[in-house]
Structures are given as structure tokens and as C-alpha cells.
Amino acid sequence: MWDHPQFKAILRLPKGFRPALELTPALAEFYSWPEDIQEARLTVLTVIGDAICANEGQLRRYMISKMTASQTSQHIEYLRKKGFVQRYKCIIDGYNDEDGEPIKINTPAPINLGPAGYLLLTYLNSARSYMDAEAWIKGNGSSMIQRFVAANEIRCKFVESKIARSWSWYPSFADDGFRRLKKPMAIMGVGEDTEFEDSRAWMIFERAQLNQNFIGYFKDRLNLYRYLFDKYGYLPVRNYPDDGEKIVVISCSTVKIAEALQEEIGLHKFPFTIWVLIDEWFDTAEDSTDITKAFASPVKTPTGYVLRRFKVNL
Structure with missing residues (x-):
């Protein structure tokens, strides 16, 4: 839908x-x-x-x-x-x-x-x-x-799971020269900074719809992230720590779309962490499981890189 x-x-x-x-x-x-x-x-x-x-x-x-x-x-x-x-x-x-x-x-x-x-x-x-x-x-x-x-279903489930610590729409890149660059859809903070451990991380969400060229869209977005990462050594997002762990999360509706992205773009080729969050693994009558089990990431196999489902421990 x-x-x-x-x-x-x-x-x-x-x-x-x-x-x-x-x-x-x-x-x-x-x-x-x-x-x-x-x-x-x-x-x-x-x-x-x-x-x-x-x-x-x-x-x-x-x-x-x-x-x-x-x-x-x-x-x-x-x-x-x-x-x-x-x-x-x-x-x-x-x-x-x-x-x-x-x-x-x-x-x-x-x-x-x-x-x-x-x-x-x-x-x-x-x-x-x-x-x-x-x-x-x-x-x-x-x-x-x-x-x-679609994005609010993700946000809502993370709030209900008491995982989301913060959520912001369209965060800016943390350099005045990048104000004209298209912003990510959202960024979500997870984890805590305690006396014993800093477990904070930030998920940067990107999403495209099937009625647009989603392969080209994600290719352009990931190449922009690569440019920023190569220049700074991290992904610079305004008001978020430079040394904080940042994970690019591609939100898509089906496994087939996720697999097409891996095949056409090669998510393993980028120097930063990329996860895929798949709607049909958490937001359908057939599979309404815990959203932390709805992620996939590229892993190396004897025949090449493929997406493999995993549970995020937060």
C-alpha cells in the first residue's frame, strides 16, 4: 500500500x-x-x-x-x-x-x-x-x-519498543557548503551514554518510492555519502557528534527491491555501514514481527555478496 x-x-x-x-x-x-x-x-x-x-x-x-x-x-x-x-x-x-x-x-x-x-x-x-x-x-x-x-510506521515501532531516543526529519549536513545538498529523510538516535559505556548510534534513513527511479535515486544518495565520508572520514550531520557511529539505513518495501539494490549498486562497496530495513518483514499481516528483526546487510559468500537478514541488538 x-x-x-x-x-x-x-x-x-x-x-x-x-x-x-x-x-x-x-x-x-x-x-x-x-x-x-x-x-x-x-x-x-x-x-x-x-x-x-x-x-x-x-x-x-x-x-x-x-x-x-x-x-x-x-x-x-x-x-x-x-x-x-x-x-x-x-x-x-x-x-x-x-x-x-x-x-x-x-x-x-x-x-x-x-x-x-x-x-x-x-x-x-x-x-x-x-x-x-x-x-x-x-x-x-x-x-x-x-x-x-511508511516512515512513521518505522518511527512508531521504534518508539513503542522504547529504542528511539530521538528522531529528526531532514537533518542538514554539518558544513555550510552543503546546505544546497538534498537532506536525508530522517535521523534516529539510539543507545545511551552512561558512566560505563557510550552505546549511542544514529541511523540515517533514506527512502524512495516505486513510482520513481529508486535505483538511480539510491545510487546518487550513496555516492553523495561516499563523497562526504572520503572528505571528512565520517558522515557530517549538523548537531550530531562527528565521532558518533552513523549507519545509513535504506528503507524499502520488499525483499525483491532490497535484492535489486544490492545487485545493481553493491551496498558492500561503500566505506560506511549500510543496512536495509524491509517493510514486509515487520509491517504486513504475513510478517508483523519485531522491527529489530527486519534488517538486512551485505555479507560475503563463496559466490559473492548477498543480503542476509539479522536482528539489531539495541
Whole structure:
């Protein structure tokens, strides 16, 4: 689903849709709520803004320590009507019923900030940046939704496993000369720095969709990493220690894609550690195992290098 090349996300407006399209009415609506409701809805909005785009099931899981799943959904439904968040119907283009109508895919609906939510959070948290609601219309919104929902499943599982210590979207390379270079999708910190051991490491995530030239995309990205590594002796990411262990993690949907990457690019040829994280090993009905068992890395065999599955000990 989250890598299908014919995937389409269609914006669905709720009944009674009365959006706040400017900052003043958005603030007026926000400050009209009772204090406890205001706090709860702002928490939901902040989580959605931080996730960029996540499906409703993921948002319920993110919010589980704050409220019940049904409460999360109730807040989302109210916020939709006021234009604070947006919800989408998912279809596979060309997959129609006997009447020629698109068949809705039975999956939790993707949700992101609407115009009022973007205005409110940007005003209340001016030091943070959020995805403008218009970006989902002007850009390739369906592919963006696929990308972020897939990434949030990874993030959500690592949070639930109490492994993730930090997560940042689109970290910058730590050199002013590299500001124009395309940023990685995300970086996640794991491990701890204790009195006895520094077990910290940082996973740098990259992901491409099937509806793009994913072989060419990853080849370009890995060659960029090679250039940086050859120049500095490490992967320089802003606000992360130069000597900290950094692992490039390629996120892909299937084993076949991972094997194609190894065959076409040769992941073993690069001077830094590369792992592959495979969706179908942790995010399908057939295999919903512990995400730490969903990794593979290139290993040498008598017939050449192949990808072999392994469990990450974190």
C-alpha cells in the first residue's frame, strides 16, 4: 500500500466543513475551547505536525499515553471540520468495482495539518517549521503521503519498543557548503551514554518510492555519502557528534527491491555501514514481527555478496 506505484490519496472534506483560513479566526477558534479541551487538541495537533503525515492508527498509538484511541479520533474529527487537519481516502488507481467506481482500501486514513493547523502551530511555535497545507496540493501529494506514513510506521515501532531516543526529519549536513545538498529523510538516535559505556548510534534513513527511479535515486544518495565520508572520514550531520557511529539505513518495501539494490549498486562497496530495513518483514499481516528483526546487510559468500537478514541488538 505505502509503496504501490498506482496509489492515490484523495482529500475528503467532512460534513459541516467550516475552515478557519486565516490566523485571526484560527486563534479565535482555538481560544474559544475550554482549557482541558484546548490542551488535548493542541497535543493532537502538535503530534500531527511533528509526524508531518501519519495515518489515524499511528496517531492513536502516538497518543496512547495521553488519551484513549477513541478520544484521539474524536479530536481529529472535530479538528477536520474547522480545517485544522486534513484526512484522505486511499485508492489504487485502476482498481475499480463492478460499477467502475474506485475501491476504497481498508487502511487507516492518512492525516496531516490543514490550513488552520499550520497557521496555529506556526504562530505558537515560531522556532519550529511545519509542512504547509498547500504543499500537499502543489506537490506530488500522494507520493509524499506514502513516504511519510511508511516512515512513521518505522518511527512508531521504534518508539513503542522504547529504542528511539530521538528522531529528526531532514537533518542538514554539518558544513555550510552543503546546505544546497538534498537532506536525508530522517535521523534516529539510539543507545545511551552512561558512566560505563557510550552505546549511542544514529541511523540515517533514506527512502524512495516505486513510482520513481529508486535505483538511480539510491545510487546518487550513496555516492553523495561516499563523497562526504572520503572528505571528512565520517558522515557530517549538523548537531550530531562527528565521532558518533552513523549507519545509513535504506528503507524499502520488499525483499525483491532490497535484492535489486544490492545487485545493481553493491551496498558492500561503500566505506560506511549500510543496512536495509524491509517493510514486509515487520509491517504486513504475513510478517508483523519485531522491527529489530527486519534488517538486512551485505555479507560475503563463496559466490559473492548477498543480503542476509539479522536482528539489531539495541
